[in-house]
């Protein structure tokens with residue numbers, strides 16, 4: 290990158306004291322604000338400002354040359370984007386990928402050719418954008434908020450790095466999302482729709498779908514997956530208003546993978562992969578690159594696609610991580626130890642897919658799953674499922690725990706203990722990893738107590754726990770309720786995630802023939818915190 294690209298006001302370059310990566314993270318943190326309602330009444334919280342910022346950064350023209358794939362939806366956006374990026378990279382293209390949120394390092398949000406952007410490049414592009422904006426802002430055009438800044442930074446990076454294709458995940462919603470300044474994408478996609486962020490997007494599936502369909506553009510083909518009727522008709526209505534085609538991508542037929550596995554685990558990933566295949570194909574056709582990739586046999590997948598799908602990766606989604614603490618001592622521990630199953634599900638529908646995934650893998654590996662009614666097999670490690678859970682206080686824990694518990698018990702997997710912990714990282718600091726309160730005596734655990742109460746109530750089978758609105762979840766919950774839930778009874782609150790992990794390690798160490806299978810879910814931040822802690 291040229292120096293002209295780097296610093297706009299001559300105050301310094303990356304590496305000088307005030308221009309470091311750490312300093313950039315501090316400045317970025319200063320942009321974090323609580324969300325406001327982004328609806329028609331306030332024009333998406335001054336969404337039009339985004340166009341002002343693009344003008345200030347002189348990105349308008351260059352952005353229109355980016356060959357973008359734009360993806361919205363409630364669940365599966367990140368995974369679908371990761372598959373799409375990997376497919377097109379394996380077809381030989383120079384790719385840019387913008388996703389959210391990040392788990393450990395903000396640079397995860399910006400991938401170039403499948404790799405997180407380097408600290409050096411991030412720092413340089415950050416200050417380029419930051420300095421120009423700082424110089425030009427005024428009362429009418431204030432500094433962009435956190436996600437808006439990140440989206441602008443992504444556009445700057447992709448333009449400057451001259452990517453062949455930019456795959457861009459919507460942050461929240463669609464119509465008024467910061468990424469929706471993309472005027473002429475090559476193709477758009479809407480992943481599985483469900484109930485999330487209702488305080489911002491609306492209370493019905495139709496309203497939510499309408500917001501997401503706000504990314505559709507005239508002349509741009511749109512793809513989606515099978516959706517509940519109400520959501521689908523809203524998508525169709527928007528597509529027909531614009532006179533564009535809306536095609537429904539079928540889930541990937543696993544037989545097309547030549548006996549290989551998708552890079553991302555879980556049944557639901559076949560839905561996401563199907564959408565990624567359709568969008569990639571459409572992108573290749575519309576940019577004139579399909580020749581030589583597709584053969585006459587329309588039933589098979591090009592080998593570049595298979596490579597892309599099987600090599601794709603994304604942290605914190607159905608990820609299995611053996612605790613490194615035990616892998617270094619495995620010879621002395623025998624068959625016991627601790628394995629984390631990480632999935633950042635935080636909506637009712639994703640809790641169901643998360644619980645199905647966990648149950649399946651837990652059962653696959655089970656030589657003995659903890660269940661008092663089953664005989665113990667003393668010759669091998671006993672597998673003991675444990676839950677670590679937290680969710681944001683804007684969420685209804687009942688809507689998350691009920692489907693989790695029901696799906697697991699329906700599949701015959703019973704948590705030996707549920708641990709409720711506060712998140713480690715603070716919401717308003719990028720890259721920080723400190724507890725909100727360092728003295729465990731002072732930590733406010735009232736939210737964790739609420740969650741624990743909900744857990745206990747759910748065990749006791751309170752009626753009216755489950756909201757009938759949640760398609761698919763209700764049926765599973767009812768089936769699960771009929772099962773014996775007494776094995777969910779043990780639960781505990783820990784003042785920090787670190788203390789919970791410490792407890793688990795000691796427990797596994799004492800009982801050498803026990804292997805703890807720890808499902809961590811409810812919050813992607815929590816999952817990121819676990820990854821940070823165990824990899825230290």
Ligand SMILES: Nc1ncnc2c1ncn2[C@@H]1O[C@H](COP(=O)(O)OP(=O)(O)OP(=O)(O)O)[C@@H](O)[C@H]1O
Pocket residue numbers: 362363364365366367368369389390480481557558560561605606607632633634635638639640642643
């Ligand atoms: N097709 C799907 N249907 C239901 N749940 C899904 C689907 N795909 C992914 N999930 C669940 O959603 C979680 C997040 O996946 P992913 O990051 O791909 O989606 P996302 O839409 O980007 O979500 P978020 O906005 O929460 O980051 C996964 O861990 C999984 O539990």
